[in-house]
Amino acid sequence: xxxxxxxxxxxxxxxSDKPLLPSYNLQVSVSRGPCNWFLFSDVLKRLKLSSxxxxxxxxxxEVATLxxxxxQRQVSLSQVLAQEEVPASPELxxxxxxxxxLVHYEPELLQLLGSAVEYQAWSS
Amino acid sequence: PLSPDTVGGDPMGLPYSTFxxxxxxxxxxxxxxxxxxxxxxxxxxxxxxxxxxxYVRCSVxxxxxxxxxxxxxxxxxxxxxxxxxxxNEPLPDHxxxxxxxxxxxxxxxxxxxxxxxxxxxxx
Numbered sequence: 001x002x003x004x005x006x007x008x009x010x011x012x013x014x015x016s017d018k019p020l021l022p023s024y025n026l027q028v029s030v031s032r033g034p035c036n037w038f039l040f041s042d043v044l045k046r047l048k049l050s051s052x053x054x055x056x057x058x059x060x061x062e063v064a065t066l067x068x069x070x071x072q073r074q075v076s077l078s079q080v081l082a083q084e085e086v087p088a089s090p091e092l093x094x095x096x097x098x099x100x101x102l103v104h105y106e107p108e109l110l111q112l113l114g115s116a117v118e119y120q121a122w123s124s
Numbered sequence: 125p126l127s128p129d130t131v132g133g134d135p136m137g138l139p140y141s142t143f144x145x146x147x148x149x150x151x152x153x154x155x156x157x158x159x160x161x162x163x164x165x166x167x168x169x170x171x172x173x174x175x176x177x178x179y180v181r182c183s184v185x186x187x188x189x190x191x192x193x194x195x196x197x198x199x200x201x202x203x204x205x206x207x208x209x210x211x212n213e214p215l216p217d218h219x220x221x222x223x224x225x226x227x228x229x230x231x232x233x234x235x236x237x238x239x240x241x242x243x244x245x246x247x
Contacts, residue, residue: 009150011186013194015177022234023181025155033148036156080157080184080225082233116177118197120190122151 010119014110021046021113022085023105026074028064036105037064039087043103046113051101058112062104071100154183157221158234161195164209164241173199173242179235184222188215195240209239 014020021042027034040063044051055063075086087100103109107117147153159180175198182191188208196203207214210228215238229236 009147009152011151011183011190013186013191014181015175015198016179016181017177018179020158020179020181020235022158023156025153033145033153034155035153078155079230080155080222080234082231085233118194120186120194122190 008119008121010121012107013118013120014115015118016113016115018114020115022081024071024075024081024102025078026066026071026102028066028102037102038105038109040101040103043109043113058109061106061109064102064104065099066102068098068100151183151185154185156181157184157225157236159191159221160235160237161208162237162239164239166241173201175199175240182221184220184225186221187217188219188224189217191221192217199242201242205243207241207243209241210237212239 021038023036023038025034026037028037040051044054047054049057054061072086075081076083110117159182161175161178161180163174175195177198180191192203192206192208195208196206199206209215210224215224225236
């Protein structure tokens, strides 16, 4: 039954008592449509975990990498993100990462972050 | 040496991954909006129900009626008793989050501030 709920096309509502980490609607590969992601660094900071420990403990949670310029290009196209919210490009210091790491927005991760998830059918 | 997956070129230089295109239109892949739901208290409101988890995220295609339903479910209240307002104005049930955002909150930072009011059962 849980699987049915996962497979059905329902609205998902996330509820939290803390301000939400920003999520971004991104296409990370041409072979795949846009979907939602968190910045991996935001998630690690909130969970107080290192990348290594996170990936060892939750190997099934998908992590992806996107060139930073491509991330900024896609995010700047959003109509519901204010420009001051777009993470700024860091100073072009030597050694600055040219990619951003992302982690896929999904119910299990939301629960780890302390959010509650509720579904609502479109037709209800 | 190119693998078949990279023939034709991925302009972003990104790895191939499997994606079920038959589900690409699903709500779960929609862009999100972030909301903050504050209770509008009036002297007539006898209800003690307050949403503890007031930060809410959902699809841009969700409508006010869907938000009202989840809110009522969380507060344990019947649907007719909860109203959702922006700037003291009750919002229509069929308004989508995207319409709400573009008409009332364009260019402003998240979260969008909404209020809800609870009617007294005896009225």
